[in-house]
Amino acid sequence: MKQNLSPWIDQLNRTRDVHLLSDNRETDVAIIGAGIAGISTAYFALTTTPYKVFLIEGDKVAHGATGHNAGQIVSYFERQISDLVKEFGITQTSEAQAAVDSAWDLLEEIYKKVKLRTPFAQFTGYAGCQDLAEVIVHLENNMYARETHINMEPLMVAEESGITEQIPKTYDGLYSIVPQKDILSLLETEDPRYIAALSSRKGVMNSALFCEELLDYLFREYADRFTLFEESHVSDVVLSDSHAKLKIRDKEITAKKVVLCTNGFEKFTITNTNGADINTQFHHLVNGSVGYMAAYLEDHTKSPTAVSYLPAAQKTGDPVMDAIPYFYLTRRTFESEANQLHSLICVGGPEVRMDDTDNYTHEHPYPEEAQSVIDQFLHKTYKHAPTGEITYKYKWHGLMGYTPNGVRCIGPEPINPVLLYNLGCNGIGILPSIYGGKKISQFLNNEQLAPSIFDPKDSRLQ
Numbered sequence: 350m351k352q353n354l355s356p357w358i359d360q361l362n363r364t365r366d367v368h369l370l371s372d373n374r375e376t377d378v379a380i381i382g383a384g385i386a387g388i389s390t391a392y393f394a395l396t397t398t399p400y401k402v403f404l405i406e407g408d409k410v411a412h413g414a415t416g417h418n419a420g421q422i423v424s425y426f427e428r429q430i431s432d433l434v435k436e437f438g439i440t441q442t443s444e445a446q447a448a449v450d451s452a453w454d455l456l457e458e459i460y461k462k463v464k465l466r467t468p469f470a471q472f473t474g475y476a477g478c479q480d481l482a483e484v485i486v487h488l489e490n491n492m493y494a495r496e497t498h499i500n501m502e503p504l505m506v507a508e509e510s511g512i513t514e515q516i517p518k519t520y521d522g523l524y525s526i527v528p529q530k531d532i533l534s535l536l537e538t539e540d541p542r543y544i545a546a547l548s549s550r551k552g553v554m555n556s557a558l559f560c561e562e563l564l565d566y567l568f569r570e571y572a573d574r575f576t577l578f579e580e581s582h583v584s585d586v587v588l589s590d591s592h593a594k595l596k597i598r599d600k601e602i603t604a605k606k607v608v609l610c611t612n613g614f615e616k617f618t619i620t621n622t623n624g625a626d627i628n629t630q631f632h633h634l635v636n637g638s639v640g641y642m643a644a645y646l647e648d649h650t651k652s653p654t655a656v657s658y659l660p661a662a663q664k665t666g667d668p669v670m671d672a673i674p675y676f677y678l679t680r681r682t683f684e685s686e687a688n689q690l691h692s693l694i695c696v697g698g699p700e701v702r703m704d705d706t707d708n709y710t711h712e713h714p715y716p717e718e719a720q721s722v723i724d725q726f727l728h729k730t731y732k733h734a735p736t737g738e739i740t741y742k743y744k745w746h747g748l749m750g751y752t753p754n755g756v757r758c759i760g761p762e763p764i765n766p767v768l769l770y771n772l773g774c775n776g777i778g779i780l781p782s783i784y785g786g787k788k789i790s791q792f793l794n795n796e797q798l799a800p801s802i803f804d805p806k807d808s809r810l811q
Contacts, residue, residue, distance in 0.1 A: 352715050355745040356644055356683070356693060357557040358416045367409070367579045370600045376403040376576075378793065379595055379604035381583050384415035385779060386771045387610035388560045388567075389786030392459065395571045397790045402575050403602060405595070407582035410564060411557035414612050414778070417711070417747025419642055419697045421655050421679050422456075422552035422779045423474070424449045424500075427755040430490040436754070437802045443497035445756070445802045448788075450500055452780035453550065455787055463566045467558045470681060474551030474655035477536040477543040481512045483659055484545045488520040495523065502547045507532050510544035536656055539732050543658070551655040553681040556779055583617050588765045590623040608769045608789055610782075612750035624764050630808045634758060635750040635773050639709060641719035642697035644743040645735070646683065649690045655679045658730055673698045676726050693742075696723050696731075703748070715744045750774070756802050759785040761792055763807035770805055 378394055380387050383406035391404045426433065426449070433442040460469060478484050487504055494501040506513055507529035516524070524545075532546045533539060567575050578597070585596040586607060593607040612635065619628040658676040676698035683693035699719040703709055720741070727734040752758055752773035762768040769792060771785035791798060 353417070353711050353713065353745050354743050355417050355557075355747075356695070356743045357418070357420060357555045358412060359743065360555055360558055360684075361411075361416075361561060363409075363561065368577060370405075370578045370581045370597050370602065373601045373603075374403070374576075375603045377401045377605050379403045379405060379593065379602055379607045380610055381405050381586075381595070381607065382413075382610035382612075382772075383410045383560070383564075383577065383579070384413050384610065384612075384782075385411070385556045385560055386415075386782035386785060387608075388563055389783045390608055390610055390771050390789050391567060391575065391786075392563060393786045393790035394793055395567060395575055398793050400574070400793065402571075403604065404575070404577045405581050405583060405597070405602070406577070406579045409579050410577070411560040412711075414747050414749060415560060416557040417745050418556065418749075418778075419640075419677060419679060419695055420553055420555055420681070421677060421777070422471075422554055423655070423777050424453065424550065424780050425777070427751060427774050427777065429486055430493050431486065433756070433802065434493055439493060439497060441800070441802050443493070443499050444799075446494075446499045448801070448803075449780055449784055452784040452787075455783050456780070459563065459783075463563060465559065465562050467555060467562050468682060469552065469554045469559075470653040471550065471552040472653055472655075473548050474657075475535050476547040476549070476657040476659055477532070477538070478545040478547070478659050479542045479661035480544070481515055483661070484512065484516070484524075485520075487545075487547055488516070488523050491523040492520065500550075502549045505532055505535075505546050505548075507544045512544065536658070537654070537732055538658075538730050540730050542661070553653055553655060553679050554779065585617060586619045586768070588619065588621045588623060588627070588767050590765075591767070593767050606767060606769060606793065608771060610771045612748060612772065619768070621765050623767075625809055627762060627764055627768065630764075633753075634770075635752055637703040637709070638749045638751065639701045639703055639713070639746050640697055640749050641699040641701075641715065641723075641746045642695060642744070643720060643723050643741045644693050644695040645739055645741050646691040646693060647733070647735075649682060649692050651680060651692055651733070653679075653681045658726075673700065673722070676730070678731060694731075694733075695743075696727060698726065699723065700749075709748050713746060715746060719746075720744065757781045757785060758805050759788050759801075759803040760798075760805050762805055764809065 377400035504524040505527045509529045587594040595602040621627045679695045757774045758770045
């Protein structure tokens, strides 16, 4: 098996030739990064503006984080709602949650308009909690949700747990009490540590396949305004007051606007000739983490699902397991091996922070420790896991980018609005990427938008 074999890349069956930049060109909008953020941004720019769009990718389409993720679709943030309220206030936080929730409708509209065939399953998914502290966190989130009328995540607490009498009366009406066996059934586990479960709208999709199919549509419908360049690494972005110059090898693209839809780690410099420095700010905008995932096939007898297994506040003493923020498991219909339908069980959780992302490549070895941790989780927690040794068809890893405040960065750079961003927090980035693409098109149309928690920060004011 390859060191980094993703099921999403494996399904692509790509036949399109790579188109390189061969001469100097001009365009209205240049989008750097052809993952789901870049292609979503190109889609909305082409469908809602009259502009000419270049999409530029240093590797191949969807071969970065988009092709090396868990493929799970969720609308929550990397941070708790209650924590975001403390930083941004309840109004902007609730508006941001509603904005990300709106991406469900945007995704469905894309499917309907483009007539996409990429499998896309939606269902109610779950997250398991192990202790009172975690339950209180989610009850506080639900309290804010009730106050602002955003979607609430129903919470069920096991009547046998012994914690119901410890839950403050403030949270009455924000949870239900059910037999623990019902919670364990929803979480597909027999692990008695799980005493509560959250439910929410979730989905699964091969985002790399989605990107390729959406790209075909853009080629057909906007051949006069849309161009893709692959294997075209941008080394320098030079900004002036009216345009940007992108240097690619010995060639150059001049664009009126440039949108960065990367994971934040591409090796390029930003030179701003019209004001303060941006380069240093940008390269501290995103922190890196390598996520490790594995998947195996089983008979196609169960419906799709997505479940997160949250750790207890009280640590176990195992430094490896205690360092994992949570485990996540998805099950989806998967066409493989002579067009036979199977269920693909994908599991992730192990992560390694990378302060120097220059050291990461897709050929980065898959560590035995990551597989061992996933094995341990499956055998202890997932009741349908195979007995004995698990034979993984896929093992893969991907470089994930997180902004320091855990919120996606969407919008124009305050120092020079020729530059815009739709990046960061791509650990759970499918819906935020799509919403970000829509919002970028609004900026390109010069719409006046209210301030939001997604707005890039002005480094001159910090």
